[in-house]
Amino acid sequence: MASLSKEKYNSEEYLLTTLKDLDIGYVKVSNVGTILNHNSTFNKIFGYNPKENLIGTKTLDYWLNSEDRNKFREMLYKNGIVRKYITPLKKLDGEKIFIQMNIKLNKNSKGVFISSEGTFADISERIKTEQKLKVSEEKYRLITENANDLIAVLDDRLQYKYVNKGYELLGYSKEEIYNSQATDLLHPDDIKRAVKAFRKGLTTGTGLEELRVKHKDGRFSWFEVKGKTYRDLNGKTNALLISRDITERKKAEQKLKESEEIYHSVSDQYKMLLESITDGVFVLDKNWDYVMINKTATEMVQMSVDRMIGNKLTVLFPGFEQTQFFKIYNDVMNKRKTKRVVDEFIHPDGRKGYYEVSVYPVTEGILCMARDITEKKVAEQRLLKSEKKYRELLENIMEGYFTLDLKGNFTFVNDYYCKTAGYSKEEIIGENYRLIYDEKTSKKFFKMFNQLYNSGIPLPHTNRAEGLTNRGKQVFLEGLIDLTYDSEGKKVGFYGFARDITKKIISEQKLKESEEILRASLESTADGILVVNEKGQISHTNSKFADMWRIPQDLIDKGDDQKLLDFVINQLKDPEAFLSKVEQLYRSTSEDFDTLYFKDGRIFERISSPLVIDAEIKGRVWSFRNITEAKKSEEALKENERRLKEAGKYYGS
Structure with a gap:
């Protein structure tokens, strides 16, 4: 690179050129707010024409509020320089952007501040991405915290970095878990195998083990532990563990294993046990013929016992030899070692399902315990499409759903709410709720929103409101209203469910009137x-x-x-x-x-x-x-008639 002579070198021009290449804005401003120098990227960031020369013009107020501006100025004049300061600002047209800036004050030879200059980087996209990531993480946190399985993250020293609420089912507090190692909760006989599996998982990336975990009261339960390793943002290896309580299944498996020699002479009591197991249980001999099957297994494949017993697996299910299930069945049949397989299976009638099958070697051939996990798999797939499904759900529920900003302006409504209110989405979105309701009803809603904002306590489904729409429709609503928060936990609006119970209320009123009329009639x-x-x-x-x-x-x-x-x-x-x-x-x-x-x-x-x-x-x-x-009176009349008859006899004689 050619050297620059002192005569030709201009530090500001050189800086402007460099910053332009880096897509960083630069500006220098006098004490009275006049722009002394700037680059085109500064124009681009704040919405000016990139070719426009702003030197000699007054700077605009880019701050969203005076508090942020005063806070920044206090820091700048106190320290003389502010580095990597991130704040929201506004562009020339008022659009909100996020900026990271470095600003310093310049002094003259007498030490008096004469100007300020600095750089600006538009990080709006990064901030939006971070906010979306935070919202996404919050969704996954809610899912994790409400899962029935035990979910934990371990570092490479087997120390807990995260556990969900599922661990509370063991009787421990989260503090007790965090202050212990994973091996502290394991059965002594399982620790060596668990550590070996963990180390192997760090190499292969995944792992699956069945371990006994200790409750706080000293009891042990069997858990199926699935692990997967990943690297965190610092490059350190962590392990995600998902543990499922399989105690009942292990008990059932043990009972079946102990009885494998007497399948053909099984007692009525043992048959009842097999039929009570919620997993499908069946035995295949070495010719792949069914020799035993319980009711649950027949229901899974929708075939009768008579059709299956004595018939070959490969005949009943054409093409089964090409499935992952058959590969495992065959492996256990030949190597006589227990294995487990989880995969999708397409039935002869076209039905699809996901099944988890534990395969055990027995005298006749193999014993299989199958569990239908289709619902779990479907739930996992649905989770990946949660946003789309959530919107579809809102559009199809038989309740009105709406969201408002803090000013009471609609930001979303579903079709049912539009039907209840008598307006289209285009008429509602962006408008205030006062558009729909008359003044009296609107005041009721304002009071409810104000109460909710101050207390933070949701108004429950039992809450009822009577109102009149601006189109003259009388409505009775029942629903829930709650606050919505942004990624930083600030209150940003409201959401709610509204059920139109007008017909129900009118029916109740008519019934009450009818009952009152009936009661009055009975009393009269x-x-x-x-x-x-x-x-x-x-x-x-x-x-x-x-x-x-x-x-x-x-x-x-x-x-x-x-x-x-x-x-x-x-x-x-x-x-x-x-x-x-x-x-x-x-x-x-x-x-x-x-x-x-x-x-x-x-x-x-x-x-x-x-x-x-x-x-x-x-x-x-x-x-x-x-x-x-x-x-x-009747008796008196009869007595009078009797006397008249007696008198007639007397005078007639």
């Missing part, structure tokens, strides 16, 4: 009414019933028909006949009429009918009418 009748359900409980009485039978209100309130009978039978002349009739009617579906005579001379007419609801008998209705006066 001259008859005493008692309704008893099929469980012998009083579901309704009117006040006339209690008055006629002279029953205290507290006994009515207890709702026990038997206690009610015990109270009233002593008022009757023939209580045994009354009780017998009542018991008979409770077993009957017919109507019945009777007359009741009281010890004090009262006489009631009684009508009993079955209570029929939706063509089903739900109890009986008892109606009582006091006919004492009518009976007395």
Whole structure:
């Protein structure tokens, strides 16, 4: 490289050229805010024409708020220089960008600050990527923390770097786990094998072992531990371990292994055990014929036991020899060592499924324990498409879903919400919720949003709101409202589910009105009414019933028909006949009429009918009418007629 003479060398021009090549903006500004020098990259970053010469012009205020600007100036004037300072700024058109800048103050010979200059690098894309990464990591954290399996990350010294909540099922706190080594939780007989497998995994990248893990109370459980190594951002090797409790499976496998010699003479009790196992269990002889199979295994392949027993695996499942399953089966058959295989299988009828099969050598040939893990595999595949599926779900649920910013402007709504509100998505997105609801309803929602923002406590699904849309539609809504947060944990808006329960509320109101009318009708009748359900409980009485039978209100309130009978039978002349009739009617579906005579001379007419609801008998209705006066009048009339007849006989003679 040719050397530069002092006469030709211009440090600022040389710096501008270098920074342009590096895509870094540069600007020098006087104390009064006049641009003294700049490069084209500075123009590009802040939205100026790259060819425009800004020297001699005033700088604009690029800060988003005065607090950030004042904080930066305080640092600059205190230290004279600020390096690698990252802050959000705005471009000429107001667009928000993230900038990393290095700024220093320049002094004259007297030590007075006369200007400032520095470099600017647009790191907006990097910041956005970091924020997306943080959101993504949070999603995976939620999945990990809520998984049923034990998930952990170990360093190359077997120290825990991360564990999920699953470890709490062992009885330990996270602090206890972090202060221990992985080998501290293993059965003493498994430690050597576990360390060997771990070291091997560091070389091969993956590993699979079955180990016994200790609970805090001293118990041991079997876990299937799958491991995979990776390097962190510092280049250090770590191991991701996913452990699944297979204690029940190990118990079942042990029982089967102990009984492998007596499959052909298996007892009824052992058959019940096989049928109770949730895994599919079958035995293949050395000719690949099925010699034993349990119900679960037949259900997996949708074939009967009769069709499978005595028939060849390769005949029942054409092409099976080309599968990974057959490769493992054949390997165990020949080498007599236990193996496990996990793969997809296509059934003869075209069905697809994922299966995990443990294969054991036995006297006849091989014993296989198969577990259908299709749902797990499908869940894993769905997880990879979670964002798309999440959006599809929101669009297809029978509830309205919406998101708002902190000003109450809609940022998303699904189709169901649009249908409820009576607006299209194009009309709603970007508008305030006041667009949809009248002033009174909008004030209700504002109060709810304000309460949620201040308390941070979600408003639950039981929360109901009544309102009127600006298009005159009365709505009753039931749903949940909660806050949304950005990657830094700041409140940025709201989201919610809204279910339109207008028809339900109107139906409830009509039912209530109908019940009130019925209750008023029953109270106005001259008859005493008692309704008893099929469980012998009083579901309704009117006040006339209690008055006629002279029953205290507290006994009515207890709702026990038997206690009610015990109270009233002593008022009757023939209580045994009354009780017998009542018991008979409770077993009957017919109507019945009777007359009741009281010890004090009262006489009631009684009508009993079955209570029929939706063509089903739900109890009986008892109606009582006091006919004492009518009976007395009837008896008096009969007596008068008798006397008239006697008089007629006398005078006629």
